Amino acid sequence: MELREYYKILKSNISVVMYATLITVVIVYAWSVRRSETFSASFLLSVGRLASQDTADYRYDQFYRFQADEKFAETIVQWLSSPGVSKSILDKAEVKSDGKTIRQLSKSFRAEKISSSLVGVRYGTQSEDEGKKLAVAISSLVLDKTKNMNSEARDPDWFSVDMANLIVAKNTQDLRINLGLAALFGIFIGSLLAFGKHYISDETEK
Numbered sequence: 001m002e003l004r005e006y007y008k009i010l011k012s013n014i015s016v017v018m019y020a021t022l023i024t025v026v027i028v029y030a031w032s033v034r035r036s037e038t039f040s041a042s043f044l045l046s047v048g049r050l051a052s053q054d055t056a057d058y059r060y061d062q063f064y065r066f067q068a069d070e071k072f073a074e075t076i077v078q079w080l081s082s083p084g085v086s087k088s089i090l091d092k093a094e095v096k097s098d099g100k101t102i103r104q105l106s107k108s109f110r111a112e113k114i115s116s117s118l119v120g121v122r123y124g125t126q127s128e129d130e131g132k133k134l135a136v137a138i139s140s141l142v143l144d145k146t147k148n149m150n151s152e153a154r155d156p157d158w159f160s161v162d163m164a165n166l167i168v169a170k171n172t173q174d175l176r177i178n179l180g181l182a183a184l185f186g187i188f189i190g191s192l193l194a195f196g197k198h199y200i201s202d203e204t205e206k
Contacts, residue, residue, distance in 0.1 A: 013194035020190030021183055028182035032173040038124055041131035043166040045119040045142060047073050049159055070116035072159055076142055077119060080111035085141065093137035095130060109138065131168035139163040 010017065047069050079085050083105035090097040090108065097105065110122045121138060125131040142161050150158050 009198045010191060010194055013197055016194045016197060017187060017190030020193055021186030024186030024189065025179055025182045028178050029175070032175055032178045035171050035173055038126060038171050039128055039131050039168055040122065040171055041125055041135060041166070041168045042120065042122045043135050043139075044114070044164045045076060045121060045139070046162045046164055047076070047117040047119070047159065048162065066116055068158075070113075073113045073116060073119050076161070077111040077113050079142065079145060080109045080121065080138070081106055089134065089137045089141055092141060093130070093133040095134065125168070128168045128170075132166070135163065135166050135168075 049069070083102045086105040086108040087097055090105075100108075108123060112120045112122075114120045121135075123131075123134060125134060139161070146159050146161050
């Protein structure tokens with residue numbers, strides 16, 4: 001098929017391309033506006049110890065501490081991926097969680113082990129104040145769980161957790177870039193639909 005024929009197909013189905021482009025642009029515009037009204041928050045949880053292992057070998061003690069801190073950091077990550085823990089955090093911060101599925105609750109907070117003694121926490125929120133309340137709730141719940149775990153161990157003051165570097169920032173969107181990309185994507189989808197419509201029409205006529 002020659003380029004001229006492609007042009008004729010698009011020209012005869014230009015309304016399909018235009019509608020597809022318009023719908024895509026409207027959807028992306030609505031998403032961008034809604035997204036710009038939300039906030040993202042991030043902070044660090046620092047894992048430490050209140051007591052040292054009683055041993056004559058300093059190097060062994062340091063190695064054991066490194067291993068223990070690393071495993072505990074992984075435990076914190078698992079806590080924050082639990083739907084039940086997420087529900088408790090939202091309730092503690094007085095943030096509505098009704099209607100959220102188990103999957104949605106498990107993805108409410110993204111925790112990542114950055115190093116053996118650092119866990120990064122990120123989440124979305126509706127306002128700056130809500131973001132701060134959630135940070136306090138997360139830190140408080142992790143601290144409570146840590147105390148409970150310490151109380152069950154032979155060394156009650158083994159682990160400590162501190163929150164640091166809290167940042168709550170508004171999500172900004174570049175409408176020009178978003179709408180430009182949406183228009184290109186809409187034209188691409190519209191063109192595919194136009195060619196599809198043309199070939200279906202040809203097959204029907206045959």
